[in-house]
Amino acid sequence: MEYPLTQMEFEQMFSNEQLCMEYLIGLRWREGYVCMECGNHQYWLLSRRRISCRKCKSQMSITQGTIFEQSNKPLSLWYRTIWLMVSQKSGVSAVSVQNIMGFGSYQTAWTWLHKLRKLTVSPDRERLKGKVEIDETLLGGYKEGKRGRGAEGKNLIAIAVEIFEKGTGRVRLNIIPNAKRSSLKRFIENNIEAGSEIITDGWKSYLGIEGYTHTVVEKESSHGEENLLPNAHRVASLLKRWLLGTHQNYITGNKTQNYLDEFVFRYNRRKSASRGLLFQRVMEQAVNHKPIKYSEIINKNQISGKN
Ligand SMILES: [Zn+2]
Numbered sequence: 287m288e289y290p291l292t293q294m295e296f297e298q299m300f301s302n303e304q305l306c307m308e309y310l311i312g313l314r315w316r317e318g319y320v321c322m323e324c325g326n327h328q329y330w331l332l333s334r335r336r337i338s339c340r341k342c343k344s345q346m347s348i349t350q351g352t353i354f355e356q357s358n359k360p361l362s363l364w365y366r367t368i369w370l371m372v373s374q375k376s377g378v379s380a381v382s383v384q385n386i387m388g389f390g391s392y393q394t395a396w397t398w399l400h401k402l403r404k405l406t407v408s409p410d411r412e413r414l415k416g417k418v419e420i421d422e423t424l425l426g427g428y429k430e431g432k433r434g435r436g437a438e439g440k441n442l443i444a445i446a447v448e449i450f451e452k453g454t455g456r457v458r459l460n461i462i463p464n465a466k467r468s469s470l471k472r473f474i475e476n477n478i479e480a481g482s483e484i485i486t487d488g489w490k491s492y493l494g495i496e497g498y499t500h501t502v503v504e505k506e507s508s509h510g511e512e513n514l515l516p517n518a519h520r521v522a523s524l525l526k527r528w529l530l531g532t533h534q535n536y537i538t539g540n541k542t543q544n545y546l547d548e549f550v551f552r553y554n555r556r557k558s559a560s561r562g563l564l565f566q567r568v569m570e571q572a573v574n575h576k577p578i579k580y581s582e583i584i585n586k587n588q589i590s591g592k593n
Contacts, residue, residue, distance in 0.1 A: 287312060289562040296369050296562075306361035307331055310348055313573045322346070335361070353401055355577040363387055367398055368572070372564040376532045377548060400583045403544035405571035406551035414456055415479035417449040420486045421518035422465050425526070425542065441542045444473040445518045449485070454517050456554045459525065459546040467491040474498070487514050525549050541583075
């Protein structure tokens with residue numbers, strides 16, 4: 287499927303609502319539209335995002351069952367917001383989206399971005415493998431206070447990062463309730479392929495997790511903690527810089543996982559040559575993901591070791 291490579295191409299591809307609908311149809315029916323009633327391939331586009339079979343005249347909404355279903359806003363606005371989110375190196379804040387899209391309310395922009403963040407996790411993504419460094423960090427401070435207990439109002443984040451001969455591979459970030467063995471074990475099993483080599487510091491909760499080769503790096507008196515697990519530490523720093531830079535740290539407790547998911551999406555595709563491909567990934571998820579209710583964004587408690 288074709289995707290835009292540049293801002294210019296994006297503008298041309300999605301210059302009106304009809305083009306946006308055609309693109310959505312292409313994503314929904316990869317082999318071309320097929321009428322559910324009669325199997326015919328020819329269609330008419332009607333108003334209000336409806337499609338009609340040319341033969342039997344049966345109709346359906348092309349956004350039904352997608353994350354666009356409940357939105358009255360034009361698809362072109364959604365596409366532009368997705369494009370903004372993926373084409374900017376550091377993403378985009380709700381305030382920027384509100385200003386650029388001309389939304390009357392901040393809440394609309396904020397809600398859209400949270401919905402889109404939920405699309406950054408592919409349901410069939412593969413677990414990390416090979417050598418994987420694991421550590422935890424508190425958002426709001428690096429390992430201050432007693433380990434294993436989250437500080438008040440802070441999120442404890444588990445970090446896993448693949449280590450290559452040169453540089454790093456993919457990462458995973460999850461909020462965990464505490465740094466006990468059960469929490470870390472669940473994070474590791476959910477995110478790292480069995481048989482991989484996990485590299486951690488000497489924290490007791492990591493000991494005795496089965497199914498992995500375990501390398502413990504010990505603290506050396508001459509080095510600070512930062513040198514112990516440099517890759518995980520670097521990811522933690524990048525995450526915090528990103529939250530501070532793009533979002534002014536304006537994140538609230540149970541939404542944090544959404545931000546982590548967006549960060550992981552960006553990090554794992556940092557070498558991708560084309561932002562357009564990222565646009566297409568999010569669009570594919572948008573079409574395949576069931577509608578997300580506002581109440582799901584507001585209430586969902588996402589603090590768990592699950593993905
Ligand atoms: Zn038909």
